[in-house]
Amino acid sequence: MARQVRRAFKYRFYPTEEQAAELSRTFGCVRLVYNKALEERTRAWHVERRRISYTQSSALLTQWKKTREFAFLAEVSCVPLQQALRHLQMAFTNFFAKRAAYPRFKSRKRSRASAEYTRSAFTWRDGHLTLAKMTAPLDIRWSRPLPQGAEPSTVTVSRDSAGRWFVSLLCKDIIPAAPATESAVGIDAGITSLVVLSSGEKVDNPRHERRDRARLAKAQRDLSRKAPGSANRDKARRRVAQVHARIADRRRDFLHKVSTRLVRENQTVVIEDLTVGNMLKNRKLARAMSDAAWRELRSMLEYKCAWYGRDLVVVDRWFPSTKLCGTCGTVRAKLPLDLREWTCECGAVHDRDVNAARNILAAGLAVTACGDGVRPQRDTSRTGRSSAKQETRRATAGALRL
Numbered sequence: 377m378a379r380q381v382r383r384a385f386k387y388r389f390y391p392t393e394e395q396a397a398e399l400s401r402t403f404g405c406v407r408l409v410y411n412k413a414l415e416e417r418t419r420a421w422h423v424e425r426r427r428i429s430y431t432q433s434s435a436l437l438t439q440w441k442k443t444r445e446f447a448f449l450a451e452v453s454c455v456p457l458q459q460a461l462r463h464l465q466m467a468f469t470n471f472f473a474k475r476a477a478y479p480r481f482k483s484r485k486r487s488r489a490s491a492e493y494t495r496s497a498f499t500w501r502d503g504h505l506t507l508a509k510m511t512a513p514l515d516i517r518w519s520r521p522l523p524q525g526a527e528p529s530t531v532t533v534s535r536d537s538a539g540r541w542f543v544s545l546l547c548k549d550i551i552p553a554a555p556a557t558e559s560a561v562g563i564d565a566g567i568t569s570l571v572v573l574s575s576g577e578k579v580d581n582p583r584h585e586r587r588d589r590a591r592l593a594k595a596q597r598d599l600s601r602k603a604p605g606s607a608n609r610d611k612a613r614r615r616v617a618q619v620h621a622r623i624a625d626r627r628r629d630f631l632h633k634v635s636t637r638l639v640r641e642n643q644t645v646v647i648e649d650l651t652v653g654n655m656l657k658n659r660k661l662a663r664a665m666s667d668a669a670w671r672e673l674r675s676m677l678e679y680k681c682a683w684y685g686r687d688l689v690v691v692d693r694w695f696p697s698t699k700l701c702g703t704c705g706t707v708r709a710k711l712p713l714d715l716r717e718w719t720c721e722c723g724a725v726h727d728r729d730v731n732a733a734r735n736i737l738a739a740g741l742a743v744t745a746c747g748d749g750v751r752p753q754r755d756t757s758r759t760g761r762s763s764a765k766q767e768t769r770r771a772t773a774g775a776l777r778l
């Protein structure tokens with residue numbers, strides 16, 4: 377059965393000088409409004425124990441525009457500013473629901489510059505996109521087609537640290553049904569491979585990854601040698617950002633291919649809830665597969681499973697996937713990281729990562745078998761207290777008794 381979903385399509389575009397200036401101004405205002413509202417909400421909470429709602433912060437924005445100091449806020453489109461307040465509201469909602477840390481200020485250097493336009497703030501005609509306060513449509517490079525007859529409902533413009541401009545269009549799309557299958561797969565973050573599957577297959581990092589990393593290291597060395605505040609340092613910084621951007625692009629392409637394949641081929645996909653903190657404690661692991669790649673793959677698996685009506689099961693991170701013998705159920709006390717292959721007392725010889733992926737699959741299947749309709753939700757990993765996890769724990773205990 378095909379499904380209708382809302383999906384973002386992202387393209388590069390090349391702004392005219394005026395457009396770039398208008399957008400840069402808008403980005404600055406978005407950041408200012410977000411930070412000012414955050415400051416106001418923080419103050420109200422700490423000083424007066426009072427929560428400021430979205431409506432109240434919106435009223436504040438109206439007041440700021442009337443002051444001489446912030447009158448310039450009235451010069452850019454008001455929609456991205458309102459959207460910034462909505463994003464802040466969402467950040468607070470997540471914070472109060474204990475899904476996220478307290479919202480942080482957006483820094484000019486560290487955060488991606490972006491502005492979100494809703495339907496009233498752009499026109500879409502014959503495939504041309506024109507934003508509020510602009511006369512000419514954006515010069516978009518349509519690297520892939522939009523779905524037939526698509527009408528964007530929200531448009532997000534951004535500029536990355538390498539100075540490239542992107543526009544992301546949120547459209548309705550029809551996702552064709554994936555082939556019916558009963559297959560299930562367990563996925564583990566490998567040490568030398570990107571991911572290892574319960575089928576025994578190892579999916580390696582793309583070949584250029586190593587070379588790109590060497591390039592990145594060189595660009596960073598160059599940067600560290602430049603005098604602070606010099607024009608050369610700026611150039612070197614941009615170079616580092618470009619290398620970073622290219623690595624991220626290539627990795628994303630690769631992860632898209634891997635995740636689409638895994639989701640299309642399997643009805644059930646089981647992954648382990650690895651946390652970034654856990655992974656970074658181990659330098660070797662951190663080098664072999666950056667935490668960013670795993671997070672990205674996981675989020676792709678989440679939404680693609682939803683698209684295709686597949687089940688994604690996340691097993692508890694305390695589950696001893698690596699040290700558990702998949703054949704007899706014995707748990708080893710220790711398993712040094714450099715041990716690629718090990719032999720259990722029962723005589724079974726295990727490839728470390730494949731054994732882990734098989735155990736993850738078994739734990740995941742136990743969850744789906746005993747849980748009545750237990751399906752991990754998108755945010756279970758963050759709350760850490762989902763019923764799916766408890767089910768996993770129970771299932772694990774059961775497996776160990778065997």
Ligand SMILES: [Zn+2]
Pocket residue numbers: 701702703704705706720721722723724
């Ligand atoms: Zn064994």
